[in-house]
Amino acid sequence: MNTISTTELRVRYAETDQMGVAYHAHYLVWCDVARTQYLREHGASYRELEAGGLRLAVVDAQLRYRSPARFDDDIRVQCWVRDVATRKVVFGYLIERAADRRRLATAQTGLIALDSSYALSAIPAAIRAALVPIPDPVRL
């Protein structure tokens, strides 16, 4: 099982803005898609987690935009676990253009576990086992 998950996306016209590039808020959506993929690849479908009463809610986010993504670009989002604690996990992201591996952005998001009544909760052991932190493959 890879500790870094890779997700491919193509920039949608709806994601562009009148500056002619992908609007910056959508990068958080791409990180979310990549995080969902990471969980799926590590045996923890987020859909099933939610159905089982667990939620992972984003509590902080940091992004550095390095080069613009453009309409129809194939982009690659790498996602890994930076850090994990009893109730919080921090994911790191590297967003590149697939064609030339140009670095478009780096990001991190912190998520906390909530139970079905939205109370702060410990991350269940089975999920936590899937969240193995690694050293950052790139500088965020």
Added chain:
Amino acid sequence: MNTISTTELRVRYAETDQMGVAYHAHYLVWCDVARTQYLREHGASYRELEAGGLRLAVVDAQLRYRSPARFDDDIRVQCWVRDVATRKVVFGYLIERAADRRRLATAQTGLIALDSSYALSAIPAAIRAALVPIPDPVRL
């Protein structure tokens, strides 16, 4: 109580695309905002409806885009009830630029009532009383 509700919005940068105009899918969001406003003005807060177990789900939509909305434009969305039946209500919309009343788009959406288990439901009498159909003020 006016049978036509008026909502004002300003086009967000996030709503533009690289054609330099508001992306067409956002008009459905603006219609939704206007419909929520219509309900509020007619004593039927959608938030409270949902809290009470009722949902209104969009089942069809038609839009005609006549002139582009642009970033920072103040737009005005008029909303009214075109038709109402036991389980379905059809809203009409006129989207204009506020500055010169230029017609940007017209639209209609049909919504059905669902109960808290998402089963098709009759629109409660109290809500239905708020939904008084009028002849279209403009041609859709």
Added chain:
Amino acid sequence: MNTISTTELRVRYAETDQMGVAYHAHYLVWCDVARTQYLREHGASYRELEAGGLRLAVVDAQLRYRSPARFDDDIRVQCWVRDVATRKVVFGYLIERAADRRRLATAQTGLIALDSSYALSAIPAAIRAALVPIPDPVRL
């Protein structure tokens, strides 16, 4: 070359709403993604069309929502040309859940050609050749 293009998408968490289903405006985005794919498969990359000064602007849209799409659903969007004229083309869409081919929505959008100064323009012959209308494979 197939006259019907097929695009696969997975519903993003960002696309859900608090009704627990994909928010209705996103279906227009999915249609756009499918239309871009149709053009690419027919030798008419929309990115290159735009770079060459042509734009296709949505002037009308009709959608029928039949069954909700949910988070993480794999969906399949089929796209074809319903009708083409000198300056306008109408695309049809069928959105299904991939797992069981359940019909989620049908739609059509009309687009007009604009030149680089946003004036109404004829669809260039090379593009028009790629736009071969077929009878609707399903009732819209």
Added chain:
Amino acid sequence: MNTISTTELRVRYAETDQMGVAYHAHYLVWCDVARTQYLREHGASYRELEAGGLRLAVVDAQLRYRSPARFDDDIRVQCWVRDVATRKVVFGYLIERAADRRRLATAQTGLIALDSSYALSAIPAAIRAALVPIPDPVRL
């Protein structure tokens, strides 16, 4: 002229997700709306800046989510300048629920100036005059 700009928004249904709260990426959109308002109030309409060839592109963002925003909540976004340099300006944001001033999120975004050919540019003196940094009114 106030050094802190205040913008009011109401959370849209389209902005909710199936967790029943506003999806986290939309907070960046709200910050953008507030920043546009800040500029307008300080005599620097972003629309006119862009028409004049200047662009302000987001190069970094940090958000802390403290309490969820919900559908139909009236929220208030305060925006100020944290720091300004020759080619970069950093804005701070405080997002509160209007009803009870509950703190929903804090954020900052860094923006760089680009000229009409998207080259890094100095912030014009006239704009820079409008960007007066103040000490953070709250801890970000």
